[in-house]
Structure formats: C-alpha cells, structure tokens
Amino acid sequence: MKRKADGQYAPKPEHKFSFGLWTVGNRGRDPFGDFVRPPLKPAEIVAMLSEVGAWGVNLHDNDLVPIDATPAERDRLVREFAASCKKNGIVVPMATVSLFFDPVFRDGAFTANDPEVRAYALQKTMHAMDIGAELGAKIFVLWGGREGVETDACRRADVAIKRLRDAVNYLCEYNLDRRYGFKLALEAKPNEPRADIYMATTGHYLGFIATLDHPEMVGVNPEVAHEHMAGLNFMHGVAQAWEAGKLFxxxxxxxMPGRYDQDLRFGSANLKSAFWLVKFLEDVGYDGPRHFDAHAYRTEDYEGVKDFATGCMRTYLILKEKAQRWNEDAEIQSILEAVSTDPDQDGEIGRFSKKNSASLLSRTFDREQIAQKRLPYERLDQLTIDILTGVK
Ligand SMILES: [Mn+2]
Incomplete structure (x- = not known):
C-alpha cells in the first residue's frame, strides 16, 4: 500500500508533526470494551511514526517506564528509547507525567486531600521531568485528569487551587535547580475522567498562571476536544493564549459537541473549526509542535492506525493550503478591506490622552449612517465554504 502522501501534502520535519506514544499506541479499550489491538513496544511505535513521516514523539513517564520499574530498568528503557528515536530520526519535543492512571490518584494528585498523595505526585513528576530532560524534551505538559471531584463535599475548591499553585511553583523551582529549561504547559479539560475537573478551560489556566511565582516559565497546552467538550470556540482560546505569549x-x-472525550482524527468532525484553527496558527506563525493527541477508531488494526496518523497530518496540510488560498483570494481580501475602513475620517482613536479624549467627547457620530454600512459576512462565509469544498 502507498503510504507516503502525495506531493504538497506530504509531512516534512519542518511541519513539526508529533504524536504521543499513547496515541498511535492506543489499543482501543474503552469503558465498555476491552483492547482490540495488541500492544506495541515504544521502539515499534517510533518506527511507525518514522514510516508515516512524523517529526516527533511525546510520552508520559509510564508509557515508557513502568510505575514499579527499578532504577536500572528505568535507565535501560530510557537509553534504548533514545537510541530508537535516533535511529528513526524522531525527536522528543515534549514529555509529561501520568497523574491519573494509578489507583493512588483516585482523589487527584496535586489537589488530593491526602498529603502523602500530593508528595508522591510531586516526586513522580520530578522523575518524569528527569526522563523528559534525558530525552531532550523542552516542553513539559501537565494534565491534571484526576484533579477534580464527583462531589464538592470532599474539599473546598479554592483549597484545591492553592494546592495546585504550590505544586506548580515547586516544579518550576525544580526545573530551575536542575537547569532543565523546560517550558511547562498546562492542559485544561472540563470533565472526564472526573465528573468535574478544576481548571476547566484554557482561559481558567491563563488566569491561574499569572498568580504563579514564575509565570514566564508556564503556559498552556490547549486541546481541541477539551474545549469543544465545554462547548467553546477552540480557536478563540488558542488565540487568547497566543496573544498572551502562552501558547507553549x-x-x-x-x-463532536456534547459527547464523551472522543479524541478523533484531526479535522474529522468539525472541518470548518479545524480550518479556522490551522489558518490562525499559520497566520500568526506559531512555530511549536503540532501534536496530535488522538487515536484511531476502535474498528482499526495497525494498518488503520497508520491511516489515522497519516490522515491527521494530511488534513492539517490540506487546510494550511486552503488557508493560503483564502488569504490570497481577491474577493475575500476586498471584503475584509471594505469592512475595516472608515471612508470619511480616521476612526482610530489611539491611546488615552487628555487632548484626544476631549476631541472624542466632542465628536458627533451619525449612528444611522454608520449602521447602514454593509457587512457582507454571508458572502464572506460562502467564499470560505467554496474554498473548503474545492469549488473555488
Ligand atoms: Mn491532550
């Protein structure tokens, strides 16, 4: 079967496409059904990623090193993994920690009521940072999947936030002490696996980061599915993170909206939202990893997993090309120009000053005339649809 994508949609290292070990390695287990695919060794996953043309691989500590591994086993596994990445020309841009799988975290990790659990969570995260640093990762993601509740009877929610802050501050100091140079990226999700998770959206985290001891070291890792689960416009959250310098x-x-966490192939459910997202990332020049945190349908075998991974990258590159077409479209650009300019006078007011505020306060506005200006967004959107569907 032909695997290399054709021509302009072929993934290249400069596209910075990455996958987690847990994504292409996903074995299709869900709450109602068992594994449908056999386990793959980390080295086999790296070889598969190389075959489909990916650039990077990411991992949780326990995707590679079992939670009960001895120090010698840990060293061997990390060494062998580094060697298979090198052999396959795959980099490790990001590492993270599993603070959700083991039963010890059933009440959360950094926010758990038991101080012993909170201490263990910090220790486990520091060990995971060691692994990530050894593999060359420069981004460390924290997703607090169990940092939440089924009942708010269990703790005061503001106490949980304080505990989370203490933990992130501690890890920033560890990062400095070890000179790892990690950028920490916090990942929000509104629910699942907990009934409610603290820090439900990227916006919650952007507010939280400003309260940290080292806010410059900490940003966000927004996920399409997580914001869609909350019913939000993902691109808007990404834009706010970008504008704040926090899109790490x-x-x-x-x-799909209103469902359980589906982790579907990129662009497979909401093509138009995916288009605005890709267009945004490309327009602003985001140069970080494009990480696909998704997995193949449970119906697939490992050939199908390759189809899944290839499809994620291919759809991104198709949408990137559509975004360029959109930006170069003369009619679209003339509409944007027309809706943004004021034909009669300079509407730009600039920063506040006594002088310009006096001038603004004394200005007369013709509301009726202004309200008559055409805003042809129907046409603009149809042109977008024409481009997306390939008829323009
Ligand atoms: Mn994720």
Missing amino acids: HIDLNDQ
Whole structure:
C-alpha cells in the first residue's frame, strides 16, 4: 500500500508533526470494551511514526517506564528509547507525567486531600521531568485528569487551587535547580475522567498562571476536544493564549459537541473549526509542535492506525493550503478591506490622552449612517465554504 502522501501534502520535519506514544499506541479499550489491538513496544511505535513521516514523539513517564520499574530498568528503557528515536530520526519535543492512571490518584494528585498523595505526585513528576530532560524534551505538559471531584463535599475548591499553585511553583523551582529549561504547559479539560475537573478551560489556566511565582516559565497546552467538550470556540482560546505569549504547545484532534472525550482524527468532525484553527496558527506563525493527541477508531488494526496518523497530518496540510488560498483570494481580501475602513475620517482613536479624549467627547457620530454600512459576512462565509469544498 502507498503510504507516503502525495506531493504538497506530504509531512516534512519542518511541519513539526508529533504524536504521543499513547496515541498511535492506543489499543482501543474503552469503558465498555476491552483492547482490540495488541500492544506495541515504544521502539515499534517510533518506527511507525518514522514510516508515516512524523517529526516527533511525546510520552508520559509510564508509557515508557513502568510505575514499579527499578532504577536500572528505568535507565535501560530510557537509553534504548533514545537510541530508537535516533535511529528513526524522531525527536522528543515534549514529555509529561501520568497523574491519573494509578489507583493512588483516585482523589487527584496535586489537589488530593491526602498529603502523602500530593508528595508522591510531586516526586513522580520530578522523575518524569528527569526522563523528559534525558530525552531532550523542552516542553513539559501537565494534565491534571484526576484533579477534580464527583462531589464538592470532599474539599473546598479554592483549597484545591492553592494546592495546585504550590505544586506548580515547586516544579518550576525544580526545573530551575536542575537547569532543565523546560517550558511547562498546562492542559485544561472540563470533565472526564472526573465528573468535574478544576481548571476547566484554557482561559481558567491563563488566569491561574499569572498568580504563579514564575509565570514566564508556564503556559498552556490547549486541546481541541477539551474545549469543544465545554462547548467553546477552540480557536478563540488558542488565540487568547497566543496573544498572551502562552501558547507553549497544542493538542490537535477532533470532537463532536456534547459527547464523551472522543479524541478523533484531526479535522474529522468539525472541518470548518479545524480550518479556522490551522489558518490562525499559520497566520500568526506559531512555530511549536503540532501534536496530535488522538487515536484511531476502535474498528482499526495497525494498518488503520497508520491511516489515522497519516490522515491527521494530511488534513492539517490540506487546510494550511486552503488557508493560503483564502488569504490570497481577491474577493475575500476586498471584503475584509471594505469592512475595516472608515471612508470619511480616521476612526482610530489611539491611546488615552487628555487632548484626544476631549476631541472624542466632542465628536458627533451619525449612528444611522454608520449602521447602514454593509457587512457582507454571508458572502464572506460562502467564499470560505467554496474554498473548503474545492469549488473555488
Ligand atoms: Mn491532550
């Protein structure tokens, strides 16, 4: 079967496409059904990623090193993994920690009520940072999947936030002490696996980061599915993170609204939202990893997993090409120009000053005339649809 994508949609290292070990390695287990695919060794996953043309691989500590591994086993596994990445020309841009799988985290990790659990979570994260640093990762993601509740009877929510802050501050100091140079990227999700998770959206985290001891070291890792689960416009959250200088990483996948966490192939459910997202990332020149945190349908075998991975990258590159076409379209550009300019006078007011505020306060506005200006957004959107569907 032909695997290399054709021509302009072929993934290249400069596209910075990455996948987690847990994504292409996903074995299709869900709450109602068992594994459908056999396990792959990390080295086999790296070889598969190389075959489909990916650039990077990311990992949780326990995707590679079992939670009960001895120090010698840990060293051997990390060494062998580094060697297979090198052999396959795959980099490790991001590492993270599993603070959700083991039963010890059933009440959360950094926010758990038991101080012993909170201490263990910090220790485990520091060990995971060691692994990431050894593999050359420069981004460390924290997703607090169990940092939440089924009942708010269990703790005061502001206490949980304080505990989370203490933990992130501690890890920033560890990062400095070890000179790892990690950028920490916090990943939000509104629910699942907990009934409610603290820090439900990227916006929540952007507010939280400003309260940290080292806010410059900490940003966000927004995920398409997580914001769609909350019913939000993902691109808007990404734009706010970008504008704040906090878009340290991104998790691309797809998700139908109002469902369980689906982790679908990028662009497979909401093509238009995916288009605006790709257009935004490309327009602003985001140069971080494009990480696909998704997995293949449970119906697939490992050939199908390759189809899934290839499809994520291919759809991104198709949408990138559509975005360029959109930006170069003369009619679209003339509409944008027309809706943004004021034909009669300079509407720009600039920063406040006594002088310009006096001038603004004394100005007369013709509301009726202004309100008559055409805003042809129907046409603009149809032109977008024409481009996306390939008829223009
Ligand atoms: Mn994710």
